[in-house]
Amino acid sequence: MNNSKKNAGEYAATLVKDGMIVGLGTGSTVAYFLDELSRRIKYEKLSIIGVTTSTKTAERAQELGIPIRDIDSVLKIDLTIDGADEVDCYMNGIKGGGAAFLMEKIVAKYSKRVVWIIDEQKLHKTLGQFSLPVEVVPFGNGQLIHELTQHHLYPKLRLNTQKQPIVTDLGHYIVDLDLKQIDQPYELAQYLDSQIGVVEHGLFLDIADEVIIGQDDGYRVMNKLQKKM
Numbered sequence: 001m002n003n004s005k006k007n008a009g010e011y012a013a014t015l016v017k018d019g020m021i022v023g024l025g026t027g028s029t030v031a032y033f034l035d036e037l038s039r040r041i042k043y044e045k046l047s048i049i050g051v052t053t054s055t056k057t058a059e060r061a062q063e064l065g066i067p068i069r070d071i072d073s074v075l076k077i078d079l080t081i082d083g084a085d086e087v088d089c090y091m092n093g094i095k096g097g098g099a100a101f102l103m104e105k106i107v108a109k110y111s112k113r114v115v116w117i118i119d120e121q122k123l124h125k126t127l128g129q130f131s132l133p134v135e136v137v138p139f140g141n142g143q144l145i146h147e148l149t150q151h152h153l154y155p156k157l158r159l160n161t162q163k164q165p166i167v168t169d170l171g172h173y174i175v176d177l178d179l180k181q182i183d184q185p186y187e188l189a190q191y192l193d194s195q196i197g198v199v200e201h202g203l204f205l206d207i208a209d210e211v212i213i214g215q216d217d218g219y220r221v222m223n224k225l226q227k228k229m
């Protein structure tokens with residue numbers, strides 16, 4: 001068991017209030033959040049509706065008895081709890097290690113409040129140590145990878161154990177950019193947004209309202225007031 005992830009996930013579940021529509025992120029930290037949320041639904045009679053960000057989370061929510069609804073059948077999402085792969089001091093992040101970032105970004109976009117749950121190891125001064133995932137349409141992915149290579153973005157098609165491209169829940173491939181350090185995340189986001197064949201990228205800029213950083217013996221919270229301007 002990872003205590004830091006568990007502490008972050010369990011604290012995040014206390015932010016959920018009765019009657020909320022809650023965005024349910026994806027990943028191993030979110031798994032702890034889902035467990036605690038399910039416990040509160042069962043024993044505290046908490047009444048909420050979940051909007052999921054992946055097939056995996058939808059399946060887990062169903063197993064745990066967390067009611068879920070399609071994103072298009074709710075008016076607005078009150079609160080989304082999600083994980084992240086890397087976060088900087090401006091509360092910008094990289095997501096997509098679990099290949100769910102397209103749905104995660106859509107759910108975040110329609111959420112009033114977005115809270116990330118991470119552990120200390122994911123906090124870095126600048127982004128880029130974690131390879132940046134880019135979701136691309138399968139058609140012409142080889143051409144796009146060539147284009148990204150020419151642009152010195154070190155792309156690599158993400159493969160499964162059978163050496164086949166992994167296919168996302170929405171039917172796309174993932175290309176990981178091995179950048180080591182991203183000095184200009186906004187410019188990079190703009191460049192990627194402008195590429196034909198790119199569906200979305202894992203740079204989440206100005207999206208999180210709060211980051212809960214799990215520790216061995218508790219957690220600490222980073223919010224907009226504390227982030228460096």
Ligand SMILES: O=C(CO)[C@H](O)[C@H](O)COP(=O)(O)O
Nearest residue numbers: 027028029083096097098100
């Ligand atoms: O972005 C994600 C999936 O697309 C996850 O939130 C991210 O990979 C963090 O996962 P974990 O909590 O397992 O470390």
